[in-house]
Amino acid sequence: MRLxxxxxxxxxxxKGKRLGRGIGSGLGKTSGRGHKGQxxxxxxxxxxxxxxxxxxxxxxxxxxxxxxxxxxxTEQVTLTEIASLGEEIIxxxxxxxxxxxxxxxxxxxxxxxxxxxxAVTIKGLAVTKGAKLAIEQVGGQVE
Numbered sequence: 001m002r003l004x005x006x007x008x009x010x011x012x013x014x015k016g017k018r019l020g021r022g023i024g025s026g027l028g029k030t031s032g033r034g035h036k037g038q039x040x041x042x043x044x045x046x047x048x049x050x051x052x053x054x055x056x057x058x059x060x061x062x063x064x065x066x067x068x069x070x071x072x073x074t075e076q077v078t079l080t081e082i083a084s085l086g087e088e089i090i091x092x093x094x095x096x097x098x099x100x101x102x103x104x105x106x107x108x109x110x111x112x113x114x115x116x117x118x119a120v121t122i123k124g125l126a127v128t129k130g131a132k133l134a135i136e137q138v139g140g141q142v143e
Contacts, residue, residue, distance in 0.1 A: 077101065088121060122135065
């Protein structure tokens with residue numbers, strides 16, 4: 001083997017398109033750039049992220065995270081807290097009244113954290129699968 005006999009494998013090196021070499025080549029006249037407009041001209045470009053004058057997405061979106069307002073109105077209640085109430089029927093209004101959730105809260109969800117020994121009835125509250133199972137195992141129910 002000699003250096004002057006080395007060549008790439010057949011088909012591995014593709015010939016580049018020869019632009020602007022007459023209509024018979026299929027890439028004459030406009031050289032595959034279409035007609036008119038900024039992109040057809042030499043040196044015609046726009047900066048990355050430019051959206052035609054519309055405010056670009058990287059400027060529309062907030063730069064320092066995002067805080068959901070719904071998250072401020074939602075609270076979690078554990079089974080231990082439910083058990084500590086000592087009530088038969090648990091409602092959203094009762095949780096506010098007993099001070100387990102803040103007055104501005106609009107949504108509350110019961111999570112399966114801790115244990116519950118006594119049967120309770122949950123009305124009008126969101127409950128996780130695990131919490132529902134735990135409540136029903138001690139004879140309670142979720143409505």
